[in-house]
Amino acid sequence: AQSVTQPDIHITVSEGASLELRCNYSYGATPYLFWYVQSPGQGLQLLLKYFSGDTLVQGIKGFEAEFKRSQSSFNLRKPSVHWSDAAEYFCAVASGTYKYIFGTGTRLKVLA
């Protein structure tokens, strides 16, 4: 069965530091992979997506993610975190039936 694992429930980084949020998936075929961000009281906003091709994808707000098939991972990165990046981040995989499977989320706290 398909699944998505985000091993880190909470992450705290200092403003200006680099960030990496982990995501591992289980899926039989080549998946469609996504990262979404949710600010408090808001819906989810799409940061980036991967379908095929270049395994390093660029997204909005300076985020990027790298697809590693051998590790079944799709980790999200940002070289320098801003205080406004504090939010909850969700990794998701879309199955062929267009149903998303979301991870449980990673809550990011940014220290000034």
Add this chain to the structure above:
Amino acid sequence: DAGVIQSPRHEVTEMGQEVTLRCKPISGHDYLFWYRQTMMRGLELLIYFNNNVPIDDSGMPEDRFSAKMPNASFSTLKIQPSEPRDSAVYFCASSLGGGERGYTFGSGTRLTVV
């Protein structure tokens, strides 16, 4: 475009009452999804529509839940009768061409059943 619009933003109701949540998708999008978010279960897909037709409602928890999409610009999620365990944030999302393009989410309706 104003994005996906959900109403109300907050709803507090008493157990046993009927609750109706509303969603206006982005114009031109042909898929609409209803999700529920709770601390315990995370984000759960309840039902999705394609061109106003329900495609998969296997995530609807019980017969107390029903969803309709009478036209391309409006959908409702109804709970009758409501129970305290239905308390959650309910999101509507829409997309063009299905999930592989990414969804646009509404801001959600926070439902509290007392």
